[in-house]
Amino acid sequence: MNCEADSDLSRDAVASLVSSLTTVARELRSDRSLPSEATEVGRLGLFLACLAVASAVSYWVALRLRGVPIVGALSSPNVSGLAIPTLAYASYRGVSLPFGPPERSRLADALATALAPGLAVVATSALLAVGFDASYAALVGWTYHPEASVATAAVRAAEDAALAGLGFGLLVAVVFDLGSSRVGLSPARAVAATAALVTFFRSVLRDAAFTLVVFPKPWRVATVSLLLVATVCGCVAAGVTYRSAVERSLRPVSRPALAPLFAFGLLGLVAFGTVFAEFPGGVEHLLRALAFGVAAFGYARAESVWVPAAALALFSISVRLVGFVELAAF
Template identity: 80%
Template sequence: MSRVTTVVRELRPDDSLPSEATELGRLGLFLACLTVASAASYWVALRLRGVPIVGTLASPNVAGLAVPTLVYARYRGVSLSFGPPERSRLGDAAATALAPALAVIAASVLFAVGFDASLAALLGWTYHPEASVATAAVRTAEDAALTGLGFGILVAAVFDLASSRVGLSSARAVATTAALATFFHSVLRDAAFTLVAFPKPWRVSVVSLLLVATVCGCVAAGVTYRGVVERSIRPLSRPTLAPAFAFGLFAVAALGTVFADVPGGVEHALWALAFGVAALGFGRSKSAWVPAATMALFSLSIRLVGFVELALL
């Protein structure tokens, strides 16, 4: 009889969401709002293109990413440090900043030697045939720096919230940060920018569905995590959570579709690696400049490596 009672208690739904689900749901809602802010900033940037005085301020990586993330971090009580890393962590910081760029070079060599193909061709990069490496570096340096600033701050804020509010260990916080940042960059942001550049009614529906799926997927992930930690099905037994899991599966499928595309999937995999390394660097240094430098060097390297490949052909 006691066993039957235990099983019934396990199957009895709980009326409250686990803390992990609540905090991850808030992160999902933040990413959804950040997508709207990035799209609005991108729209402004398109309308103001050619006006140098507002170029940096109108950048989606600043107005639509860095600033909203800082505002949200302040609202949640997250204090991001922009001081330099401690001297004992300078070596780790340098290794973190260089690792994704070295990964891009390694991928370029691998494709050239193993598949007789260039990374630039796979990613669709093209350059003016008479441009020099210095010219390409100068033209991409500003965008790479702004990209690094925006995504570096995002990585720092998400990692801090995942570790301090969700209660994840350092390794799990790194994995969570990489997954959420990759989903935002490769799914949400790309879909929103495409909607701004090519507005279609069906694209509005797709983006709206993705935003809902982001929040629901984060809630479902938090509930699942609590069930795994407790080794119990009780957190998963609420019938009202069925829509959250359904939309969560849609979000997972959307992310899987991004990686399933062989040419584009390579770039998204490199971005995921860069986000993970940046999160690891921030976890060790506690300086927001480390993930910012990591993402900036990665963004610059992925373009310059492609330029060098095309120049050598």
């Protein structure tokens, strides 16, 4: 009886989520009274919410296809749950992604972008060891077999890092392009917004979706559903706030009808803040936000999708190899 009740609660929560997202999507499409910035950022939030659901589904499939050649890689959350949906959304929104290599005059920017996040991981590892007598490996929870070699660790990490770099590199490029071209953000603001949105997706939405797959409790379904709705509402509220700041007027944010959006947005903001609140755990999320920001900056400078993809892939490899060296040394 308890199992049936839990199942009914899960179905009700999923149905409520679908209904809420559909309502928000319809309002974004039909409400012409919203500022254009709010509509565009809200659409980005809706995309990230849907991407979290796609990531959860692909993760569920990947757990059942683990070890299957080719098919297992394609079912990876970084491919079927991230790269492919991001490419589909870019095509739907008319975003033309530059897949060519960076021009020769921009190779220095591309190289600096690719290396900076990994160097930040190395610097953080040294700082933690000297200043706090801690290791980055313990911080992120990486462990290896005592007899594993550096080559073995690198080979095992290479596939995951490459797929993660590709998926998140595409996401960074699409969010940056939409922020600069559709919302009208300056390059610097678009970089900051991209870092914030992609970090929120990676550290809050996707982690919550993955946890739901592993522990499918009814209260978790309700929590994740609420978080997804808060994401969309928070993005709309951020767009309205941005318009208010541009106009230097409280008129855009003073409408009583927007109060629920700001209330849900505050919930999403609190969830985002909690991932940085803990020390030393928040250091990992700060480094990830830095990596996404550098990737967005490099994409803007080099105008090639492969630049953020390489930067984030090397960042992922650096995290694992630095952890391996720490464990081997200490």
